[in-house]
Amino acid sequence: MTQRFCKVCRGWHDLDLPWPDNCRPEANMARSDLPTPRVISDRLDDVWNPVNGKKYDSKSAYYAAVKDAGYTIAGNDSSITKAHERAVETTAPAGLKDDLKAAWEQHT
Numbered sequence: 001m002t003q004r005f006c007k008v009c010r011g012w013h014d015l016d017l018p019w020p021d022n023c024r025p026e027a028n029m030a031r032s033d034l035p036t037p038r039v040i041s042d043r044l045d046d047v048w049n050p051v052n053g054k055k056y057d058s059k060s061a062y063y064a065a066v067k068d069a070g071y072t073i074a075g076n077d078s079s080i081t082k083a084h085e086r087a088v089e090t091t092a093p094a095g096l097k098d099d100l101k102a103a104w105e106q107h108t
């Protein structure tokens, strides 16, 4: 039996049972219990693309223009950088492992 804390009545309710109607937040009363798909719109409000200076009202067109120019949008970061400029190869200097092992043994 799993229970969840109720923010409305400050008690605990069994999740195997339907959530009590009088414990639903006011904003969710009109919402159905049936699952509904979440729709993500393709719409943008005249977003300026710094890559080519054009404005876009479609996310897919904006992303395609950025990708065609060889750039990458990473996460929700608004800055755009070339993917090859971000990639940094790192290699450990020769003998680093032995130096670290020796330093560890000195201090333990």
Ligand SMILES: [Zn+2]
Pocket (backbone or CB within 6 Å): 006, 007, 008, 009, 010, 011, 013, 020, 023
């Ligand atoms: Zn409750």
